[in-house]
Amino acid sequence: MMRIRDLTVRFGGVFPLDGLSADLEAPIAGLIGPNGAGKTTLLNVMSGFVRPVGGRIDLNGLDLLALAPAARVRAGLRRTFQTEQVVEDLSAFDNVLALIDHVGTERRERRRAVEEALDFVGLGKVASTLGQRLNLFERRMLELAKAVVGKPRLILMDEPAAGLNDIESEALRQRILAIPASFKASILLIDHDVELIRATCEEVLVLDFGRRVALGPTAAVLADEAVRKAYLGVA
Structure with a gap:
C-alpha cells in the first residue's frame, strides 16, 4: 500500500x-x-x-x-521513463546488469536475476544484442526488464x-x-x-x-x- x-x-x-x-x-x-x-x-x-x-x-x-x-x-523503487534509457553500446544483458549493480543484489545472484528479467519480457534471445540494434518495442521491453530486476x-x-x-x-x-x-x-x-x-x-x-x-x-x-x-x- x-x-x-x-x-x-x-x-x-x-x-x-x-x-x-x-x-x-x-x-x-x-x-x-x-x-x-x-x-x-x-x-x-x-x-x-x-x-x-x-x-x-x-x-x-x-x-x-x-x-x-x-x-x-x-x-x-523502480521507474521507467517516457523516453527509454538504453545505453547504446552495451548489450541488452549489460544494460540490465548495470542497473542491478545499484539495487543490492548479491553478486552470485546477479546473472540469474538478469536472465530471469530478460526472459520475462521476451528478450532472452537478444541478450547479447547491442542497445543500438534493438527496435523500439525491444527497447521498451528492455526498460521493463530493468524495472523488474532485483526484487x-x-x-x-x-x-x-x-x-x-x-x-x-x-x-x-x-x-x-x-x-x-x-x-x-x-x-x-x-x-x-x-x-x-x-x-x-x-x-x-x-x-x-x-x-x-x-x-x-x-x-x-x-x-x-x-x-x-x-x-x-x-x-
Whole structure:
C-alpha cells in the first residue's frame, strides 16, 4: 500500500502538487489527468528528483521521502521513463546488469536475476544484442526488464507504451499484468491511453492542477462526471 499525505510541490508561484492525499492499494494503479496536472511531478517526487515543500509518502510503512534517491532504489523503487534509457553500446544483458549493480543484489545472484528479467519480457534471445540494434518495442521491453530486476516493490511507469502499435502495446500490457504475481511488486502507471488504463489498472487516481479529482475503481472513476470534464473533455 502507498499512502500520500498533504504532498505539496512549489515552483515559484506555481503548485504542480497542491496538498495531494491518496491511498493506493491495488497491485496496478493508474495515474491520469490532463497535461500539467502534476502526474510526472508526482513520479519525480517519489523518485527523489524533486523535493516537496511538504507532505509524506509511505510505501508499505516505509517513509519514502526520508531516503536518498539511491536508497529508494535499494528499497525496491523502480521507474521507467517516457523516453527509454538504453545505453547504446552495451548489450541488452549489460544494460540490465548495470542497473542491478545499484539495487543490492548479491553478486552470485546477479546473472540469474538478469536472465530471469530478460526472459520475462521476451528478450532472452537478444541478450547479447547491442542497445543500438534493438527496435523500439525491444527497447521498451528492455526498460521493463530493468524495472523488474532485483526484487522491486513499486514500479513507476511513465507512458510505457508510447510509440508502440496495437499488437506491441497489448504484448507490453500482458507483461505488466503479470508483474504483481511474478515479482510481488506494485505498479503506478501513467498513460494517456484511456483504454490501456481501463484494461490494466484496478484503481485510478485522477489529478488536475496538482489536486485530486477522483480516486477509486477504474470503471467508476472513468465514468465520473468530473473526470470526464477534466480529462476526457466530455460534458
